[in-house]
Amino acid sequence: MHIDFTGRTALVTGSTLGIGLATAEAFARAGARTVLNGRDEARLKSAADGIRARVPGADVVTVAADVSTAEGARALLEAVPEIDVLVNNTGIFASTPVLEIQDEEWRRFFEVNVLSGVRLARQYMPGMMERGFGRIVFVSSETAIDTPLDMVHYGMTKTALLAVASGLAKAAAGTGVTVNSVLPGPTHTEGIEEYITALIPEAETFDAAQREFIARFRPTSLIQRLIRPSEVADLIVFTSSDRASATTGAALKVEGGTLTSLTP
Ligand SMILES: NC(=O)c1ccc[n+]([C@@H]2O[C@H](COP(=O)([O-])OP(=O)(O)OC[C@H]3O[C@@H](n4cnc5c(N)ncnc54)[C@H](OP(=O)(O)O)[C@@H]3O)[C@@H](O)[C@H]2O)c1
Known part of the structure; x- marks a missing residue:
């Protein structure tokens, strides 16, 4: 199967490290103009330099912005007003007993892991629908389905993303825009x-x-x-491609089979 993103722009949030960096690199390899994001200029530069070294000719742009804030979302829109693919990857996790998680921490997890992606979808999805093509992928987790005892606040955000992706997919019905979530396991x-x-x-x-x-x-x-970060990246890139045009509103597992339920 040939997947080619030439002429398309893909924004991957939280892409200085881990799954985000592997996904950005996979888009660059597939010919996309790739927008890297993180909060720190030095880490962004090092991530972009790494991709350019590994992928000769890669078209990589960096935007420093904290996507957990409205200002961060605006900064991204100003720097990159039009995109074809949005991968909401940014996410934080922490291990805390559920009865010890304080209100502020519940809010912080919601803002970084959920509201960040909702805001970016709100600002980029209308343009995608007008142009008749777009892909939005939320990086959820196996914990969306199987809440971990020591990370209930994290699991809560990942379950929320399934509902957000499903609802946005319905809002984009018939427009050529798809919205999905991807559920990695321990990567x-x-x-x-x-x-x-x-x-x-x-x-x-x-x-x-x-x-x-x-x-x-x-x-x-x-x-x-x-799981290798590149294994998650490959599913995200496929889901974002022309070839995945009939996959929308879906929760796609890439968790190595850890979830024993037949459906996510
Ligand atoms: N790793 C796993 O086992 C696993 C399993 C299932 C799901 N996931 C999900 O996969 C996603 C990526 O996880 P990961 O483990 O690859 O993450 P990671 O290695 O911790 O990297 C997180 C990335 O997000 C960036 N970031 C953090 N807060 C940010 C903010 N407010 N604004 C912009 N960028 C921000 C970091 O960049 P800076 O620090 O430079 O800003 C970094 O590039 C997350 O949503 C996570 O929940 C991970």
Whole structure:
């Protein structure tokens, strides 16, 4: 299958690291003009330089903006007024017992993980519908379906994204714009490496910690390993392509089989 984004612009929020960076790189490889976003200029520059080095000829633009704020959303719109693909990837996680999560923290998780993407969809979707083509992908999580005991606030935001994507897909009916959510499982990013290392301090190597993590905390994983960021990126890029024109309002799993339900 040939996937070509030549002539298209893809914005990936939170793309200085992890899944966002891998997704931005995959769009650049597929020929898109790719907009990287994060809050820090130095991290953005290093991410963009990395993609340019790995993908000769990559057309990469960087915009520093905090997407959890209305000002950040406006700054993105000013810098890049028209896009064809919006990947709402930015997300934070933390491990806290549910009864200890304070109001401010519930609000912060909602604003960073949910409202950020809602605002960007609101500002970019009308233009996509007018032009008759657009793709919006929300990066949710397996925790949307299976709420983790130590991250209920995080799980809440990821479940909310399924409803947001479904509702926006209905709002875009018949316009050529699709809206979907993608549900990764534990993916090998810097953040998850820290999380697993803290959870299993007795492991001698990260590889041993990773195997122990899967055995103890994700025993239903069918791939029995962490997911590679590029594996998530590939599903996002396909979902954003011309070829996925009949996939909308969907919740697409890329969680290595950890969710045992037949439907997401
Ligand atoms: N890793 C996993 O196992 C996993 C599993 C399921 C779902 N997910 C979801 O996948 C997405 C990416 O996760 P990840 O683990 O790849 O993340 P990550 O490695 O922690 O990277 C987060 C990215 O978001 C940026 N960021 C954070 N807050 C921001 C803000 N307010 N405005 C703009 N950028 C912001 C960070 O850049 P700066 O710090 O430079 O601003 C960074 O580029 C998240 O939505 C996460 O919930 C991850």
